[in-house]
Amino acid sequence: MSLHSEHIREIEKVGLGGSTNRDETVVESWRRCITQHRLDPALACEAYIVPETQLREHRQQSEQLISIARSGLENLFRHVAGQNYVLLLSDREGVTVEFLGDPLFDNNLRKAGLYLGSEWSESRAGTCAVGSCLETGEALTIHQTDHFDNTHTPLTCTAAPIYDAQGHLSAVLDISLLRSPQIKASQNLALHLVTATVRRIELANLMAQTRNEWVLRFSRSPEFLDVDPEAAISIDGSGHIIGMTHDGAKILARAAGLDWRYPAGLIGQPIARFFDMDTDDLGNLTRTRPSEDRLVFARDGNMLFAHAIEPHYVLRGTQTISEPIPASLRRLSNGDPQLAALQTKAAKLAGKPVAILIQGETGTGKEFLARAIHDSSGAKGRFIAVNCAAMPEQLIESELFGYTPGAFTGALAKGRKGLVEEADGGTLFLDEIGDMPLALQSRLLRVLAEREVLPLGASRAKPVNVRILSASHRNLAELVGKGAFREDLFYRLNAATLSLPALRDRDDFDWLLTEILKKRTADTGSTPVLSPEARLALQQYTWPGNIRELCNVLDVASALCDNARIQLIDLPDTIQKPASTSFMEEKRASDGVTALKQALAASHGNVSAAARLLGVDRSTVHRQLQKLRRQAAH
Structure with a gap:
């Protein structure tokens, strides 16, 4: 029996549900070829080159990607020079829009389909590296008789998907040989090279699209963080994910327990959903600090080194990069680095119609900051502050939303305008929002979503234009996890987050x-x-x-x-103490280091969990860790 016949029989056996020693990826592709694409393994399928006019259209549609990818392709081709490899860049339809190969073999390559304009979709060419990569979204090797069609069995092809910044598969990079050793493992290096090249192409594409936003790049090794990162995401000014490389999408998905195959669940989400950080922390992850100190912790406990790249602002005329800090915000501090960064961010957000969540321990000045943001916003309406923790639950609904005459026993005869309506055209500040009853959270969500308020006893809603600022000393994300706070309201309120440091x-x-x-x-x-x-x-x-x-x-x-x-x-007795307490201070410091190490060990390195165990803010734990690293370095 010829090898040709054996190959056909093996495919037919698999099509009938039989077993084989092939990779599962190959088996699934063979079955798709038979059941979905209705291909016959006994019929030879010659390589197909699309007409010139059609190729021109494909190349025009991929022009930007080709431009960005060309440097990576040329660099990869130099790595495999003299080994007879051919490089193909195919678009999402499997058509080769860029090609690098030895011109001495042009005729052979064109006949084999390893040429500009060749179509390698699975429905046309059967099981092949480009087609199977488009189907699975994963890097893979299709080696010799892994191919469905006997015409292609001399080839060995390795391909990796290229994803755009929104997480959609947009192209495939393929590296192929007309002839190769029989062992499939001989292509392991090719798989590594093509995957690394794709990673760099995706990063270059993300950087090209992200000029005026933050980019956060990741690596598991501090030594290569700044020169060859493994993944990256881009973040807008309000702290939401707006772009990612493929490996960046996998990091995000793993952190939140999601599926990277559904990028819509990742794009637009706040960075705090995936990492133990927010936009205030990005400034601490730039190259001004040693790479080994730039650690971030994912919500799944994964630890990564990170490199934050600041937005690049283009000057136009007399425009300046930094906005002036309004006087009301300047009065909040005098030279504290954390507050200086917060003031800059607050100044940028003040005039924007985004909801802001202010976090910080009790007594850190959350209402002062909220009022300063309102004063800096230029809003014509009033600043209305509501303490959700101090107001009795039975009164908070009527206080917030108001009521009509006779809405309930004891109601004023004229009815009453609610605080939301009082803040129309201005700012409603909801202090200790974490203590708002769940039922009222639903009504507040309606105000935010529909920009209208329905007083108690009324049948018709009133339109309102209210800027919502909220604050809490509690961890709202934890409350969401416990079912004590609505997740949809949480993400509405923390479009941007400002964290006030403890005194x-x-x-x-x-x-x-x-x-x-x-x-x-x-x-x-x-x-x-x-x-x-x-x-x-x-x-x-x-x-x-x-x-x-x-x-x-x-x-x-x-x-x-x-x-x-x-x-x-x-002064109070708790403050009156001798100035000379060095021994006690050293003992407390030593006890603190021990407690910190124990908490980190118990929480498997998760900073948020360690902070909860110690009863402190996570930023305090980060600062203590940085202090310990500096001490160890000296």
Whole structure:
């Protein structure tokens, strides 16, 4: 029996459900060829070259991709020079739109279909590397008799898919030989080379499309992070995914438990859904820091090194790259690096109609920031603040949405306009949004989605134009996981996230002290002065209540002090402590390092989980880790 007949019989056997030692990818392709494409393995299928006019159309449609891919193709061809390989770039229909090969073999290559304009779709050519790659979306090798058609059995072909920035398969890169060794494993190096080339083409394509947005590149090794990253994503100013390479899509999908084959579930989602970070953290991942310090943690616990590339803004006329910080936002800090980045971001977002979620510990000044954003926005309406935690549950609905006359027992005869309507044309600030009852979350979602409010007892909704700012000291993503907060509302509210640092982590504590004391001067007409001992005690205290606690302490101290001079004795007992406490401080630091290591071990390196175990914010854990690395380096 001839090899030709044996090959046909094997395919027919597989078509009838029989077994074979071939790769599963080959078996599935053979079955598609028989059942879907209605191909006959006994009939030879010569290579097909599309007409010149049709080829021109295919090349025009792929012009941008060809331009971006050409450098990668030429570099790959240099790597395999002298080994008789042919490189084909095929579009999503399987038509070869770019070709690199030895011109001495042009006639043989054209006859074999390894030529410009050849169509390698599975429905026309049967099982082949390009066609099977288009069907499966995965890199693969189709070696000799893996091919469905006997015309192609001398060939060995290795292909990898090229995905566009939106996650859709747009092309295939193929590297083929007219003749090769019998062992399929001989093409393992070819598979590696073509996959690496595709990765670089996708990255170049993403970078070309992303000029004015952030790009975050990933690597499992810090040494190659900046020179040859493994994957990348692009992120818009509000922290949402707008583009990705194929390996970037796989990282995102794995982090959120999703399927990369459905990119619509990845594009448009906030970065915080996939990583233990938000846009405020991107500035810490640029090349200004050593690559080994640029770590990010995916939601599935995966740890990666990351390189953030800042947006490139083109100057037009007298336009400047950075926007001026409005006075209301400038007043929030004085030189603290974290707050400086936050002020810049808030200034850019202030005039944009996007919802902002402000996160931070209790007392860090979330309402002050919200009011500063409103004041910077140019909105003509009012700033209305609602504390969702302080308002009784039975009243919050009528307070927010208002009611008509006689809507319920005890209602005002004239009815009442709700706070949402009061904020029409302005800003509604929902403090401690995590404490809003689930039933009201649904009604708030309707306000956001439909831009209208329905008062209690009313039959007709009223249109409203309200900017929503919200705040919480709680982890809303965790509440979503527990079913205590609506996921759709969560993603509506945190189109952008601003994270306020705790007072103990700020670099401008002395400035803040002075500013608060100046306010006491304006209120009382005298200027309190801090004794050196009192100032030192205030500086050493950890401030669990943050700025609010500091204001209260200074209020009481100003009232108790004699001759407007605040002494150590005027401070609360918890703050009064000897200045010389080096032994205790060292012990606490040592205990803190031990606790941090134990928490990281218990959470398998997941920073968010470790922060929850320690009862601190994740940014605090990141800073402690960075401090330990610096100490270890010295």
